[in-house]
Amino acid sequence: MTDARAVLGHLLGLEEPWAVRGVDLSARIREMVVHVGVEQPRGWFGRARRAPVGHEREMDWRHVNVGDWRVQLKVAVPEGADLSRFGWAGEDELPFTRALTRQIFALFREGVSLEHICKLLNLPLTEVWRYRFALDTGRQGGSGEGEALPATSAAGDSAVPPPEHPVWLALLEGRQEIDVRVLALKLLLGRSRGQFELITDDEVRALKVRELHRYFVRNERALAHELAQLREMA
Template sequence: MRDTEICRKLLQLEEPWTVDRVKVDVQARELHAYLVAGKSWFGRPSLVRPKMRWRHANVGAFKTFIHATLPDNREQQQGPSFLGQVDRDFTHGLAQRVVECLKAGLGYRQVCNLLEIDVYLAWQIRHALGEGQLSAEEQPLDHNPEASSSRQIPPTGDPVWFRLLESEESIDIHLLGLRLLLARCRQEFPALSSNDAKIMRVNTVRRFFIKHEKQLDHEISQLLELKRASQAGAES
C-alpha cells in the first residue's frame, strides 16, 4: 500500500479530499501531509503549492502538519477534523483533542505536554475557546458551568481585564482565593513584556471567575460596572 494511501486512512480523509504527497522527517518526528481536493494528475504530485498549514493531532509518535488550500466557497467555521480555518494555525481535530483533554480535567500545560504542542499554539486554541470562535462541536463542556457563564463574564479580549490587572482598581472582593490571585497577578503583570504573556494572566483570572461564578455575584457585578464605566469614558 502506498504511503499516501496509508496516510489517507490514518487521517480519515473524506471525499473529495485525498493525500497528494507525504513528507516524513524521522529525526524531527514530523509528518507533513499535502492534501488536494480531488485526485492528483495521473498519480503525479501536484505542482500547486498549498496556501495553508495547520498543526494536527499527532499520528502515532509523529507531530502532524496538514498542508492544503481551502476552496473559495468553503464554509470556514465548519469543516472536517483534518482541516482548519484560514486564520488559524491548528486543525479542527487538534482543537477537539484539546477540548477532550480539558473535559478530562487536565490543565493547559499538561495538555501541551500530552499533545506535544507549544504554549503559543495552546494559547491560540484557548483564546478561540474563550471568545466562542470555534464551531459547536469544538466548544468545551456543554454541560459544564463554563459554557453558560462566559455569556455574562467578559471575554478574554475585553479591555476591562487589563484595567483590572494593570491598576489597583478598587473592587470589593469577598472571596479570599480571588483576592490572593489578583494580588499575585497584579504583582507579575507590569513585568510581563509580551502581550501573549499578559493574555495568559488574563485567562487565569477569567477562568477563576468562570469556575467560581456562583460565589462571585458581588465581584462580577463590580467587574461589569467597571466595564460599563470604561466604555462610557471611551465614548465621552
C-alpha cells in the same frame, strides 16, 4: 507510495476529491508533513490526475498526533472551497485542525493546564495559548460535539453547589453579587465576567461555568465566607 498515500488519506478522513499529494518525513524530530489537495478521479491506467484548479492558497494546520509522530497538514485550498465540515481542516486564524481542537477543548473542560496540555500533545505553548485566547474572547466556539464532559464533582458533604446550579451563571453574568474576601477569587471572577460578556458559544460558556465551579471545589476551605452566601442563594 501511491498505496501508502491512499492509506494515509483514509486515516486522515479525506474524501474525494481530496487526497494526499505527498508526505515529507523527518525521523530525527519524528514529524510528518502531509500535503493535501484536490485530485480528479483515477484515469484509465489507475493514475490519479491533478484536478485543473485556478488559484490555490496553502493553509497550514497542526493535526492529531499519530503515535509519537507530530503531523502537520499543508492543504492547497482552491478558491471557493468549503472545508467547514472536515476534521482535518481548521479555521483560518487558528493553528490547529478541528480534530485537534476537540482534543484540546476536552482537556480544558477537565481542568488540565496549558503547560500539561502542551506536554501531553507535544504542542508549542504559544499556539495553545492562541487557541485559549480565542475561546476566552468569544472568537472561537467549542468542540462542536454538543455534549459536555462530566463536570468536576464535589464531595457528597461539600458546601459547593453543583455545577448545573443557576447560581454560577448568575455570578458570571453579574446578576448576582457576593462579598469576596479572597483576592484570587475577586480577580478570577472579574476576568471571567469580562470574558463571559464576549462569549456566545454555549460550550465555551459552559467551560467558564465549570472553571469557576472547579475553583470553589479546590479552594472550599478558604472560601467559607463566599460559600455561605452561595448557600443562602441556593
